[in-house]
Amino acid sequence: xxxxxxxxxxxxxxxxxxxxxxxxxxxxxxxxxxxxxxxxxxxxxxxxxxxxxxxxxxxxxxxxxxxxxxxxxxxxxxxxxxxxxxxxxxxxxxxxxxxxxxxxxxxxxxxxx
Amino acid sequence: xxxxxxxxxxxxxxxxxxxxxxxxxxxxxxxxxxxxxxxxxxxxxxxxxxxxxxxxxxxxxxxxxxxxxxxxxxxxxxxxxxxxxxxxxxxxxxxxxxxxxxxxxxxxxxxxxx
Numbered sequence: 001x002x003x004x005x006x007x008x009x010x011x012x013x014x015x016x017x018x019x020x021x022x023x024x025x026x027x028x029x030x031x032x033x034x035x036x037x038x039x040x041x042x043x044x045x046x047x048x049x050x051x052x053x054x055x056x057x058x059x060x061x062x063x064x065x066x067x068x069x070x071x072x073x074x075x076x077x078x079x080x081x082x083x084x085x086x087x088x089x090x091x092x093x094x095x096x097x098x099x100x101x102x103x104x105x106x107x108x109x110x111x112x113x
Numbered sequence: 114x115x116x117x118x119x120x121x122x123x124x125x126x127x128x129x130x131x132x133x134x135x136x137x138x139x140x141x142x143x144x145x146x147x148x149x150x151x152x153x154x155x156x157x158x159x160x161x162x163x164x165x166x167x168x169x170x171x172x173x174x175x176x177x178x179x180x181x182x183x184x185x186x187x188x189x190x191x192x193x194x195x196x197x198x199x200x201x202x203x204x205x206x207x208x209x210x211x212x213x214x215x216x217x218x219x220x221x222x223x224x225x226x227x
Binding site for chain 2: 092
């Protein structure tokens with residue numbers, strides 16, 4: 001079965017640079033979520049989109065933005081990167097009518113030097 | 114969403130049942146209990162969820178007390194591949210504008226030993 005695809009899997013950036021993470025949800029899923037997991041921490045919700053509209057917002061810094069495109073893929077844009085942004089970034093998707101189960105991708109490991 | 118409390122770590126022998134408790138004494142009537150797990154650095158994986166009745170699927174069983182203030186996730190025959198952090202999450206059904214996000218608290222690190 002198709003799973004959530006995230007790219008790139010690994011990314012190394014310098015401080016103050018920008019980064020773009022991509023997420024391709026499971027086909028027919030209409031909702032995308034982004035989570036951030038710092039070293040030794042639990043995943044923290046950042047933002048979500050339903051049918052290309054922002055549906056919920058968590059602890060996403062103002063330096064970050066995200067959107068969902070017409071083909072339902074989503075991108076997380078991160079600017080003015082800081083050392084503390086080094087983390088695993090997970091994307092998840094769900095079918096809202098199903099509601100309860102979020103399917104997570106393998107994550108993008110971002111390292112900021 | 115209601116707060117949950119889980120033991121930070123547990124051990125289980127391979128082949129035995131793993132019983133992971135979760136306290137959610139402030140749970141509201143419309144809030145569900147969800148369980149996810151995260152195997153080291155992989156994306157979290159949905160296990161099971163329930164409202165008030167006990168639930169079972171191919172992965173696990175979920176036992177919710179009658180007063181709904183606590184629950185237990187049961188892995189009937191734990192294997193080494195079940196070593197993971199297990200998260201108990203209490204969440205209302207949500208709306209289109211909010212509420213579908215998962216609030217991962219401090220889970221239980223389960224170590225299954227040979």
